[in-house]
Amino acid sequence: MSLLRLPGLIDPHVHLREPGGTHKEDFDTGTAAALAGGFTAILAMPNTQPPLTDAASLGLAKQAGRSKARCDYALFLGAGSENARAAAELAGQACGLKMYLDQTYGPLRLDDLASLQAHVRHWPAHRPIAAHAEGRSLAALILLAALRGRPLHVCHVSLREEILLIRAAKERGMPVTCEVTPHHLFLSERDASAIGPGRSEVRPRLATVEDVEALWDNLDVIDCFATDHAPHTLEEKDSTTPPPGFPGLETALGLLWTAVRRGRLTADDLILRMHTNPRRIYGLPEQPETFVELDDEAEWEVRGTELHSRCGWTPFEGRRLSGRVRSVVLRGREVFCDGRVLAEPGSGRDMMAS
Numbered sequence: 001m002s003l004l005r006l007p008g009l010i011d012p013h014v015h016l017r018e019p020g021g022t023h024k025e026d027f028d029t030g031t032a033a034a035l036a037g038g039f040t041a042i043l044a045m046p047n048t049q050p051p052l053t054d055a056a057s058l059g060l061a062k063q064a065g066r067s068k069a070r071c072d073y074a075l076f077l078g079a080g081s082e083n084a085r086a087a088a089e090l091a092g093q094a095c096g097l098k099m100y101l102d103q104t105y106g107p108l109r110l111d112d113l114a115s116l117q118a119h120v121r122h123w124p125a126h127r128p129i130a131a132h133a134e135g136r137s138l139a140a141l142i143l144l145a146a147l148r149g150r151p152l153h154v155c156h157v158s159l160r161e162e163i164l165l166i167r168a169a170k171e172r173g174m175p176v177t178c179e180v181t182p183h184h185l186f187l188s189e190r191d192a193s194a195i196g197p198g199r200s201e202v203r204p205r206l207a208t209v210e211d212v213e214a215l216w217d218n219l220d221v222i223d224c225f226a227t228d229h230a231p232h233t234l235e236e237k238d239s240t241t242p243p244p245g246f247p248g249l250e251t252a253l254g255l256l257w258t259a260v261r262r263g264r265l266t267a268d269d270l271i272l273r274m275h276t277n278p279r280r281i282y283g284l285p286e287q288p289e290t291f292v293e294l295d296d297e298a299e300w301e302v303r304g305t306e307l308h309s310r311c312g313w314t315p316f317e318g319r320r321l322s323g324r325v326r327s328v329v330l331r332g333r334e335v336f337c338d339g340r341v342l343a344e345p346g347s348g349r350d351m352m353a354s
């Protein structure tokens, strides 16, 4: 066995489904899945039920985190059509503002230019705006952010033209950063039929092989790898109205480490995108005495039934991966060891607690 020590990984894009969807995931199971995947901190998305758009809903989610989280976390506020001022007043309690400009899961979506501009104007310039913006929406949002000279983080980039647009914006010196998911790096539309018609539904959709290649070819433009862990039950995925989303916390490191072993990226490339950059972009506090021990040579097969996530399935079922998390230490305490989560619910910290 050859053990490598990595810093605690940070996933800047996770859906914990609490409040409102705890039959698919909650702070307890979602943060257990995070630790099993080598993540010691996660940033949770606001498209819950109710969505996190005001002090009351944010308080509900924070209470759930305080009593149940097993790793450290911070919450996004959601940009609604009416809450630009109220959200800005709560900015100190959130890791960022999440804007939905395109089709996603849940009702949280910005459709008109006026509310989009209000958020870009009111949200504090030193706190990140993270956006689900595809195609033309992405071009529009980059312009609005550039006009105000404020940072913008683009979530789950999946298309060739999008990564090239972000490259062009960066080359002009615009403060744009972006993330790509493992499923958009390791799956294409060709895999959809094998995964199954409902189970392969995800937003942004699985793209063409050419899009996947373009992401790999523009790795230098990609600031973060983010799972967009978006669990739904198999019953929901196999229904006539399958909701979009894949779980990803427990397969991300294995997929990316397998790519390291095959020479597609280096260990430093991975640490930069799964630790250093997420911390810098969101201004997250250091986690002292925190690290992951990875068995570099261990080979394993992905099985949905073995996941800690409540959803119990994965689009990577049966895939053989290299590199397995042996142990996770968070603030000096071993919180995961050989398949077992040792951290108690409630031991994780809110990184944006005042």
Ligand SMILES: [Zn+2]
Pocket (backbone or CB within 6 Å): 013, 015, 045, 228, 230
């Ligand atoms: Zn998402």
